[in-house]
Amino acid sequence: xxxxxxxxxxxxxxxxxxxxxxxxxxxxxxxxxxxxxxxxxxxxxxxxxxxxxxxxxxxxxxxxxxxxxxxxxxxxxxxxxxxxxxxxxxxxxxxxxxxxxxxxxxxxxxxxxxxxxxxxxxxxxxxxxxxxxxxxxxxxxxxxxxxxxxxxxxxxxxxxxxxxxxxxxxxxxxxxxxxxxxxxxxxxxxxxxxxxxxxxxxxxxxxx
Numbered sequence: 001x002x003x004x005x006x007x008x009x010x011x012x013x014x015x016x017x018x019x020x021x022x023x024x025x026x027x028x029x030x031x032x033x034x035x036x037x038x039x040x041x042x043x044x045x046x047x048x049x050x051x052x053x054x055x056x057x058x059x060x061x062x063x064x065x066x067x068x069x070x071x072x073x074x075x076x077x078x079x080x081x082x083x084x085x086x087x088x089x090x091x092x093x094x095x096x097x098x099x100x101x102x103x104x105x106x107x108x109x110x111x112x113x114x115x116x117x118x119x120x121x122x123x124x125x126x127x128x129x130x131x132x133x134x135x136x137x138x139x140x141x142x143x144x145x146x147x148x149x150x151x152x153x154x155x156x157x158x159x160x161x162x163x164x165x166x167x168x169x170x171x172x173x174x175x176x177x178x179x180x181x182x183x184x185x186x187x188x189x190x191x192x193x194x195x196x197x198x199x200x201x202x203x204x205x206x207x208x
Contacts, residue, residue, distance in 0.1 A: 001094060003144060008032040009045040016114070016126060019144045021096050033128035035112055078111035079103050079131055084150075084157035091145035091162050098140045101152040105131035117141050119160075120148035 001023050008016040018030040036042065036056045044051040084101040091097045105111045112130040116123055125143030141152065150157040 003094075006030055006046055008034065009043075009047070010034065011043050016128075018125065019096075021094060021144060033112070033114075033130070035128075078107050079105050079113035079129060081115065081153045081155045082136075084152040084155045086150050086158040086160050089158065089160055091160055093145075093162050093164050095145055096142050097145040097160065098142050099150050099152055099157045100138055100140050101155070101157070102136065102138050103129055103131065104136040105134060108133045115139070115141065115153055117143050118151050119143075119146045121151075122146075122148075 001021065003019060003021045005017055005019045007014040015034065016032050018032070020030055032046075036054075039056050042054045042056065044054050080103065082102045082104055084099060086097070086099050088097060099117055101115060103113075103115070110130065110132055112128060114126050114128045117125040117127075124146060125141055127139060127141040129137070129139050131137060145160060145162045147160065147162045149159045
């Protein structure tokens with residue numbers, strides 16, 4: 001088993017990365033979504049593997065938005081993370097897990113955003129989402145599990161613990177006072193039946 005990190009390279013610069021933990025003989029797929037704001041030709045690669053040249057052309061009908069301005073003039077995300085949660089609070093060491101986030105596009109046009117997943121403020125994964133106007137959706141983002149508080153774009157999703165096994169739950173066995181169990185009752189029943197049989201044999205009259 002090994003952990004591998006794939007980097008999306010655009011014009012020689014790493015713009016996104018994803019991790020995967022892979023068992024021997026296992027195959028996993030990771031996908032990248034990338035928005036290009038300017039038309040032109042871009043050299044695309046994943047790690048050391050070249051994917052060739054991507055040509056981006058202008059589209060006059062494209063109304064995709066990535067940010068919006070609030071009343072103070074500061075830029076605010078076009079897509080808002082409403083809530084986030086982790087489906088499990090315990091993950092086996094060396095495995096990936098997921099976090100679920102509910103996101104909403106409050107604009108009247110299509111928008112996209114790359115959501116960052118953090119554990120104790122350290123970035124561990126990301127996912128790009130695209131939503132239609134006023135669309136609300138729940139997305140699932142996979143990342144390599146690490147102990148700590150998980151968040152999606154600063155929205156607390158809960159805490160997970162990573163360890164080899166779950167904490168064993170102790171069990172208590174209570175002995176019945178007196179110690180008369182099923183074995184004693186069985187022996188007693190056999191003795192009673194034997195006594196009845198012997199009694200019947202003792203009173204049987206001999207044949208003439």
